[in-house]
Amino acid sequence: MSSRPPSRPPRLPGYEYEQLLGSGGFADVFLYRQFRPQRRVAIKVLLSNVLDESVRRLFDAEANVMAQMSTHPSIVTIHQAEVSDDHRPYIVMEYCPRPNxxxxxxxxxxxxxxxxxxxxxxxxxxxxxxxxxxxxxxxxxxxxxxxxxxxxxxxxxxxxxxxxxxxxxxxxxxxxxxxxxxxxxxxxxxxxxxxxxxxxxxxxxxxxxxxxxxxxxxxxxxxxxxxxxxxxxxxxxxxxxxxxxxxxxxxxxxxxxxxxxxxxxxxxxxxxxxxxxxxxxxxxxxxxxxxxxxSGTAHSAEDxxxxxxxxxxxxxxxxxxxAGTTGPGTKRRLDPYAGVAPALGSPAGPGRAPHPGGVDGAAVGAGAVESTMLRPASSALGSPSTAPPDPGPAGGEWQRAQKPSTPAWPFVLLAAVFVVVLGVGTSLGVRHFLVPEPDPIETTQINVATQKPKAPGEPTSIDLQLITEGEGTDPGMVRVAWEPPDSVTQDDYYQIRWKDMPEGYADEYGVWREAYGRNSITLPIPPQLPDPCIEVRTVNPSGLASAPVEECLSTD
Incomplete structure (x- = not known):
């Protein structure tokens, strides 16, 4: 609600005023009852003292835009737009009684x-x-x-x-x-x-x-x-x-x-x-x-x-x-926002993971039941379609002949590998825990010059653009822009602060603020200080900083 008193609701033919719904910077919204057809409507009325032609154009444009869009079920419907007898434009809209x-x-x-x-x-x-x-x-x-x-x-x-x-x-x-x-x-x-x-x-x-x-x-x-x-x-x-x-x-x-x-x-x-x-x-x-x-766009499966x-x-x-249709020939979608926010992992949740082998649980269960039903109790595990002949006098020999024999060489090879691994592990353990390592031989580098890291270049062309002026203790806003030095790298960044802030201002305005990957920043202006000055410097990843470059803001 606006702090100003509401305007007088206009007399509109075919409508009866009921109450005020809200007030804004340039208009009031009233609740009216429409006679024909009978319904309650919200009517937005432009203030009579608004002489700014741009505001009136915006008001008319709002009526046209909302009328164009109001057939959408999630956009407020516009019924009418006219000018009242006291020359105030108004818009008749759908009344939404619930709290917004x-x-x-x-x-x-x-x-x-x-x-x-x-x-x-x-x-x-x-x-x-x-x-x-x-x-x-x-x-x-x-x-x-x-x-x-x-x-x-x-x-x-x-x-x-x-x-x-x-x-x-x-x-x-x-x-x-x-x-x-x-x-x-x-x-x-x-x-x-x-x-x-x-x-x-x-x-x-x-x-x-x-x-x-x-x-x-x-x-x-x-x-x-x-x-x-x-x-x-x-x-x-x-x-x-x-x-x-x-x-x-x-x-x-x-x-x-x-x-x-x-x-x-x-x-x-x-x-x-x-x-x-x-x-x-x-x-x-x-x-x-x-x-x-x-409009002639190509059709797709989604269309x-x-x-x-x-x-x-x-x-x-x-x-x-x-959007998530999958099937033969579809490609795995890449995450286009992985560089903005880290991915959360696989979207498949509990109970959604596919069964190994590419078959679902129902198919596996059906296959298991079928195999159990067709396999005789005395047969070895195998294909469900394999059934032994009718057991007779030679039935025992048939089962023994069908039982596969297991060769012994895999077990021998496994035992040999185990012995070798055990021997090597024991030898390494003894050397590590019982035999002390010799002290390293100290060496001295001769005639090797140590090069001192070089500080980054200074930013140039500091530009201060006033966005909003401060009022009393409420600070204004200024946009600080600069040109990067010629030797700047993609790992360098910038620090910006107000220079020589007095006691009480230092903790809020005198601290360095950092800017990564850009050469401008918006800062609050220290209130009630004449001609404050900004310092900007370049910092490299090793922490070395250039000399600060200064620019002052004129408060005249």
Whole structure:
């Protein structure tokens, strides 16, 4: 809820106002009763004092995008978009009476089964939006409503953009920092479908953790603190005993710092959640995605499987088992994320391992019964189809003739090998325990020059770019970038800190922060200090550091 007082609900023909549902930065949401057809609807109304034309364009774009997507069962339905008599644009939406996940995840313990189900269903909605060319860019628990049928529904496409515009984001207003990926805070900010994958995974993480992914209990959690942790600190695994290791692994993949390390699509992330459901013996949640095969893509065995599950209006149900089909001619799938998160081992669990020899337990059991039924009690073990002749006076000679004789030479050879091994072992034991080894002869190296390790080169072109300004004791954020030295190697890394911090600031701002494999970092600015200076130095694996290079930030 917003801290400002709500606006006056407009008088809308055909609707009767009931109550306020919520308030945001630019709009209020009211509950109305529609006369024809009779139903309760949620109406989002833009504030009358919003004169920013870009906000009005975003509001209109939200109505168009949600109307385009609202046939999906996990996206809130849009009924109408108009302008009221007092010139305020409004959107008439499906009313979801149950508490949204933004209210629930901090107040109650959400089960693993529910979090997986929500993740799979919203992954289908996000994948549908992506296939229509739309990035959501604000996926978070509060934007997942719950319908009368207890189904999650994604809403608030107010800051969505076309997928082709992800590298040219001019306005980041409205983005929710706790669930935003690191590339949102880059210079310039950027986004693609993998950015929505990060936010969706962060939402699933929040449902299970009861807090946002980079929030730290007992520590300061300002916007600048969260941006720093999102950009540089690793994701802490969920410590709930009911969260399996494979779920922690897929969340770390989906929330990798670099987009290239994440799942390529929301569909791939949803399939991974379905595989966790399978491993936990939970009912597999169906994932609804846009069926775009009419565009001329080649058919495959998986497409044929999807034909059996087609729903309405070109929406197809994705079956998780279709991704793991095996049979003659199929190849073993490699793990494309082994470099992001370590593999967990063989997926085969107890009771699933195939029987040696390639036959299942039922076949072995049937074969054993058949052999027992056909084999006479007095016969030797052999083929079940071999039966002795009718015993007569010479029956004993026949059985003796059929009994195989065992040669003696294997036993003689085994005994000889045992004697040799015993003799060699005894000799080695006596030498080791009873005969002392001679002292090594001391030698001295002559005329060998010892070369002192060389320190790495200094970084160059230190650049400080102000991201946010601090207010009072709340620090701002600055992006520090530099150019690596000519002699840098892939094992070298960098250390960055604020120089000459006074007492009380040294422990937080004056410590060295490390950057591996990159030449930029985002840091909080020490508040209320005039023109603070940054130090950057190069460090090699042996611990030798270059001289620090200094650059000061002007606070004018």
């Amino acid at each position: 996940y933004g209210l629930r995840f901090r107040k109650e313990r959400i089960t693993v089964a529910e979090a997986l189900r929500v993740g799979v269903q919203i992954a289908g909605a996000v994948e549908t939006a992506h296939r229509a060319g739309i990035l959501h860019r604000d996926i978070k628990p509060a934007n997942i409503l719950v319908t009368d049928y207890n189904r999650p529904a994604l809403t608030d496409f107010g800051i969505s953009i076309a997928t082709g515009q992800g590298d040219d984001i001019e306005d980041s207003q409205g983005m929710s920092i706790p669930w935003s990926p690191p590339e949102f805070f880059a210079d310039p900010p950027r986004s693609d479908v993998r950015s929505d994958v990060f936010s969706l995974a962060a939402t699933v993480y929040s449902l299970l953790a009861g807090q946002t992914p980079f929030e730290r209990r007992g520590q300061r959690n300002t916007a600048s603190d969260l941006i720093h942790r999102i950009s540089s600190e690793p994701l802490h695994p969920l410590e709930r005993p009911d969260v399996p290791a494979e779920l922690n692994r897929l969340l770390s993949i989906a929330m990798a710092k670099e987009p290239i390390g994440r799942y390529d699509t929301a569909l791939a992330f949803g399939r991974s959640l379905q595989q966790v459901e399978l491993s936990l013996s939970l009912p597999v949640t169906q994932m609804d995605v846009l069926d775009d095969r009419a 044929d499987e999807l034909d059996m599950h087609t729903r309405i209006r070109k929406v197809a149900t994705v079956d998780p088992d279709s």
